[in-house]
Amino acid sequence: xxxxxxxxxxxxxxxxxxxxxxxxxxxxxxxxxxxxxxxxxxxxxxxxxxxxxxxxxxxxxxxxxxxxxxxxxxxxxxxxxxxxxxxxxxxxxxxxxxxxxxxxxxxxxxxxxxxxxxxxxxxxxxxxxxxxxxxxxxxxxxxxxxxxxxxxxxxxxxxxxxxxxxxxxxxxxxxxxxxxxxxxxxxxxxxxxxxxx
Amino acid sequence: xxxxxxxxxxxxxxxxxxxxxxxxxxxxxxxxxxxxxxxxxxxxxxxxxxxxxxxxxxxxxxxxxxxxxxxxxxxxxxxxxxxxxxxxxxxxxxxxxxxxxxxxxxxxxxxxxxxxxxxxxxxxxxxxxxxxxxxxxxxxxxxxxxxxxxxxxxxxxxxxxxxxxxxxxxxxxxxxxxxxxxxxxxxxxxxxxxxxxxxxxxxxxxxxxxxxxxxxxxxxxxxxxxxxxxxxxxxxxxxxxxxxxxxxxxxxxxxxxxxxxxxxxxxxxxxxxxxxxxxxxxxxxxxxxxxxxxxxxxxxxxxxxxxxxxxxxxxxxxxxxxxxxxxxxxxxxxxxxxxxxxxxxxxxxxxxxxxxxxxxxxxxxxxxxxxxxxxxxxxxxxxxxxxxxxxxxxxxxxxxxxxxxxxxxxxxxxxxxxxxxxxxxxxxxxxxxxxxxxxxxxxxxxxxxxxxxxxxxxxxxxxxxxxxxxxxxxxxxxxxxxxxxxxxxxxxxxxxxxxxxxxxxxxxxxxxxxxxxxxxxxxxxxxxxxxxxxxxxxxxxxxxxxxxxxxxxxxxxxxxxxxxxxxxxxxxxxxxxxxxxxxxxxxxxxxxxxxxxxxxxxxxxxxxxxxxxxxxxxxxxxxxxxxxxxxxxxxxxxxx
Amino acid sequence: xxxxxxxxxxxxxxxxxxxxxxxxxxxxxxxxxxxxxxxxxxxxxxxxxxxxxxxxxxxxxxxxxxxxxxxxxxxxxxxxxxxxxxxxxxxxxxxxxxxxxxxxxxxxxxxxxxxxxxxxxxxxxxxxxxxxxxxxxxxxxxxxxxxxxx
Numbered sequence: 001x002x003x004x005x006x007x008x009x010x011x012x013x014x015x016x017x018x019x020x021x022x023x024x025x026x027x028x029x030x031x032x033x034x035x036x037x038x039x040x041x042x043x044x045x046x047x048x049x050x051x052x053x054x055x056x057x058x059x060x061x062x063x064x065x066x067x068x069x070x071x072x073x074x075x076x077x078x079x080x081x082x083x084x085x086x087x088x089x090x091x092x093x094x095x096x097x098x099x100x101x102x103x104x105x106x107x108x109x110x111x112x113x114x115x116x117x118x119x120x121x122x123x124x125x126x127x128x129x130x131x132x133x134x135x136x137x138x139x140x141x142x143x144x145x146x147x148x149x150x151x152x153x154x155x156x157x158x159x160x161x162x163x164x165x166x167x168x169x170x171x172x173x174x175x176x177x178x179x180x181x182x183x184x185x186x187x188x189x190x191x192x193x194x195x196x197x
Numbered sequence: 198x199x200x201x202x203x204x205x206x207x208x209x210x211x212x213x214x215x216x217x218x219x220x221x222x223x224x225x226x227x228x229x230x231x232x233x234x235x236x237x238x239x240x241x242x243x244x245x246x247x248x249x250x251x252x253x254x255x256x257x258x259x260x261x262x263x264x265x266x267x268x269x270x271x272x273x274x275x276x277x278x279x280x281x282x283x284x285x286x287x288x289x290x291x292x293x294x295x296x297x298x299x300x301x302x303x304x305x306x307x308x309x310x311x312x313x314x315x316x317x318x319x320x321x322x323x324x325x326x327x328x329x330x331x332x333x334x335x336x337x338x339x340x341x342x343x344x345x346x347x348x349x350x351x352x353x354x355x356x357x358x359x360x361x362x363x364x365x366x367x368x369x370x371x372x373x374x375x376x377x378x379x380x381x382x383x384x385x386x387x388x389x390x391x392x393x394x395x396x397x398x399x400x401x402x403x404x405x406x407x408x409x410x411x412x413x414x415x416x417x418x419x420x421x422x423x424x425x426x427x428x429x430x431x432x433x434x435x436x437x438x439x440x441x442x443x444x445x446x447x448x449x450x451x452x453x454x455x456x457x458x459x460x461x462x463x464x465x466x467x468x469x470x471x472x473x474x475x476x477x478x479x480x481x482x483x484x485x486x487x488x489x490x491x492x493x494x495x496x497x498x499x500x501x502x503x504x505x506x507x508x509x510x511x512x513x514x515x516x517x518x519x520x521x522x523x524x525x526x527x528x529x530x531x532x533x534x535x536x537x538x539x540x541x542x543x544x545x546x547x548x549x550x551x552x553x554x555x556x557x558x559x560x561x562x563x564x565x566x567x568x569x570x571x572x573x574x575x576x577x578x579x580x581x582x583x584x585x586x587x588x589x590x591x592x593x594x595x596x597x598x599x600x601x602x603x604x605x606x607x608x609x610x611x612x613x614x615x616x617x618x619x620x621x622x623x624x625x626x627x628x629x630x631x632x633x634x635x636x637x638x639x640x641x642x643x644x645x646x647x648x649x650x651x652x653x654x655x656x657x658x659x660x661x662x663x664x665x666x667x668x669x670x671x672x673x674x675x676x677x678x679x680x681x682x683x684x685x686x687x688x689x690x691x692x693x694x695x696x697x698x699x700x701x702x703x704x705x706x707x708x709x710x711x712x713x714x715x716x717x718x719x720x721x722x723x724x725x726x727x728x729x730x731x732x733x734x735x736x737x738x739x740x741x742x743x744x745x746x747x748x749x750x751x752x753x754x755x756x757x758x759x760x761x762x763x764x765x766x767x768x769x770x771x772x773x774x775x776x777x778x779x780x781x782x783x784x785x786x787x788x789x790x791x792x793x794x795x796x797x798x799x800x801x802x803x804x805x806x807x808x809x810x811x812x813x814x815x816x817x818x819x820x821x822x823x824x825x826x827x828x829x830x831x832x833x834x835x836x837x
Numbered sequence: 838x839x840x841x842x843x844x845x846x847x848x849x850x851x852x853x854x855x856x857x858x859x860x861x862x863x864x865x866x867x868x869x870x871x872x873x874x875x876x877x878x879x880x881x882x883x884x885x886x887x888x889x890x891x892x893x894x895x896x897x898x899x900x901x902x903x904x905x906x907x908x909x910x911x912x913x914x915x916x917x918x919x920x921x922x923x924x925x926x927x928x929x930x931x932x933x934x935x936x937x938x939x940x941x942x943x944x945x946x947x948x949x950x951x952x953x954x955x956x957x958x959x960x961x962x963x964x965x966x967x968x969x970x971x972x973x974x975x976x977x978x979x980x981x982x983x984x985x986x987x
Contacts (some may be wrong), residue, residue, distance in 0.1 A: 065521060145886075149672050272959075417919075418917045496900065
């Protein structure tokens with residue numbers, strides 16, 4: 001049973017109180033691209049790929065659908081020239097890090113993003129935070145976390161914890177849109193616990 | 198100390214303080230703000246105390262370390278009451294003379310007075326100095342009259358009378374209505390009307406609410422909040438308690454940035470003093486209203502000036518902004534209604550309550566009421582804090598109060614609003630200063646930083662500087678800000694270093710649009726402003742850098758060369774001796790030549806070449822003329 | 838810094854997780870850096886996961902995860918100081934101390950940091966050493982001032 005209705009790309013969609021636009025769209029089978037979203041995790045609002053246009057009380061604005069609460073009567077557009085342009089820029093920025101990541105390559109095709117638009121960066125990590133948040137919110141292991149801020153921000157394993165829990169879990173590995181996470185763990189493991197030759 | 202339990206007791210207490218003070222007793226006020234302390238105010242204060250003791254005047258003269266009056270450039274500042282004689286740039290060595298001459302003999306020490314550089318006229322009183330004369334100082338005026346560590350000084354100047362009036366003479370609703378009527382807009386950033394923000398919190402269902410002072414003054418080049426918090430901490434407290442009463446909050450927080458230790462010290466002391474008098478705590482002035490205040494120190498992160506990041510930091514977590522689309526006055530600190538205003542906004546509240554919203558709305562323009570404190574810095578003669586009515590023109594601030602641009606240079610632009618603001622060019626100097634006016638011009642009010650730039654400032658470099666600042670301060674959570682600014686900084690650096698290419702401006706515009714439209718918080722959304730505004734008004738400079746590899750301001754190191762004009766060089770050897778890398782060839786009676794291979798473009802030769810020769814020039818965008826052949830370098834000096 | 842002292846600081850803040858940053862600031866100002874032992878202890882007492890403490894300790898500029906020198910030199914590179922030549926002051930300090938911003942020299946004499954505004958804009962360029970602010974500095978004066986520190 002839905003509490004109220006809103007309109008997404010011309011379709012009338014029923015939603016429950018407290019749901020986000022993204023959840024409403026997903027239930028109605030309307031696709032909105034995401035990179036940092038995971039249904040088991042709190043909305044993060046980091047990648048900004050799920051940006052959509054909403055019209056409410058005569059005003060149009062851009063919002064990210066993974067956080068924005070669905071309201072009765074809201075008119076949502078998931079594609080427009082402007083939305084596509086912003087998604088393309090976001091993809092081009094992320095492909096400076098991970099030009100061959102399969103999900104990014106697929107989205108780049110859709111939005112006409114050029115993987116060489118910006119100068120390449122050394123780290124693959126796109127800071128979606130899926131590993132960190134999954135480890136914290138779902139597994140409650142706190143084995144991997146963020147360090148530093150801004151352009152120096154990275155993910156980092158706590159060796160003492162990783163040594164105890166990670167080998168039996170590794171549930172975060174398939175979440176990573178790039179291969180960076182696994183590489184970081186392997187590195188942590190080899191540095192902290194070198195195998196005796 | 199005994200508690201003050203009612204407005205009547207407060208009044209009696211105030212009269213008691215005043216009765217003990219003879220207005221004719223000489224009082225020496227020495228600015229003890231961070232700026233003057235950096236200029237040696239501590240030693241001056243110690244010297245006064247020692248000299249007064251030595252001359253046996255301890256019973257007849259009062260000295261006090263006060264807050265910052267704003268004219269930091271000329272500190273340490275000493276004002277002697279009751280005559281209000283103002284001495285500038287005072288050192289410990291001047292102290293005996295001041296005591297002997299001014300205190301004992303009532304004569305003015307001429308050489309310590311302000312001298313108008315234009316007319317040579319001296320100003321005896323603070324109010325005669327043009328820098329002060331053209332201001333309207335309602336908020337910052339008490340800074341110089343109050344010992345910033347004394348609650349009695351604040352009480353003597355009617356301190357806490359607005360609190361008494363609000364708590365016992367007005368209902369909480371009436372207080373809110375008065376603030377709403379005043380149309381006081383937030384002095385920290387976007388200029389949101391304070392009363393409407395307060396009303397939202399007040400009407401929120403959740404019972405526990407908070408009021409918060411944002412003293413995370415992070416904009417480089419702005420220091421008015423530091424001056425207020427250090428100089429007159431009780432005025433902020435008084436405003437905060439009144440705000441708490443209006444919205445029904447019983448707890449207040451003051452978030453002070455880590456770089457301001459003196460502000461933390463003074464506000465912490467002020468809270469203790471107010472607590473001892475019963476002006477904070479249970480049943481304030483017998484009104485039944487309880488209120489407590491907690492000081493929280495920042496740990497060095499510009500993004501914590503953003504409201505939701507500040508609140509997460511207050512909760513003891515990493516200061517990342519929240520992605521939620523819920524206003525913090527409804528769900529803020531610990532998800533409860535929280536009113537966050539900056540220091541200057543809170544400092545206006547007691548004035549509005551005491552003098553009324555009608556008084557407040559007389560000052561300013563239609564959309565921007567009251568006065569605003571600006572921090573006038575950069576290439577300007579009178580650097581310091583200026584408080585002016587909203588609606589004053591930029592020209593009046595920069596030329597009437599600021600005294601214009603030093604060294605006869607031409608004004609180029611003024612950057613307002615901090616890193617998120619923009620640059621306003623010379624042809625818009627008539628712009629009236631107000632929240633909406635500045636936004637329309639492509640800049641913003643922000644917290645009131647005003648950085649003046651002259652003809653030597655490269656506007657592409659200015660954009661690069663601010664984007665670099667924000668790249669460093671981005672929290673790193675969202676892509677358009679973290680990655681977008683990173684790439685913008687790379688492109689802007691390339692342009693200023695002569696590696697710009699066709700298409701760079703378009704790529705910058707692409708990145709700037711994504712940051713403005715899609716960033717998570719105000720930092721990212723406003724980060725492209727310095728780029729947008731410099732491109733809007735100075736596009737030709739961008740194009741010159743990219744296409745001609747030329748810096749029109751002759752500022753970008755990689756794009757300029759220093760060249761000695763052989764016709765003007767008199768072979769005086771000054772530049773050759775001062776050059777730190779020995780890049781200047783030549784000797785006595787031999788025309789000097791810059792070795793372009795060795796030159797590091799530090800500019801020392803340009804600065805030291807005597808003005809009467811003026812032989813060193815800066816060249817950009819064209820090849821350096823070939824050095825004249827060695828055999829033509831000898832000059833025979835003509836006798837006069 | 839021993840565990841007892843750290844515990845005292847934590848207790849002074851009533852062992853509240855919301856005081857985490859204030860506790861770390863107190864430890865930093867007393868000890869001049871945050872050791873892994875200190876961070877671990879704070880995490881245990883406040884029951885905050887180490888990943889979060891590590892993020893906080895690296896997010897905020899006030900914290901250092903390596904020992905600091907006896908003298909902390911802060912060069913203001915705020916806008917007002919920048920337009921008045923802060924870059925040249927910074928270059929001088931780099932030359933004299935042989936370290937870059939964020940570094941500490943081998944003798945643990947100086948630690949160098951840049952700051953984005955000390956609020957002494959009228960006195961730019963500004964250098965702060967061990968909390969004392971030196972205003973209107975030139976490269977030469979800066980080098981002279983540094984000589985006074987042992």
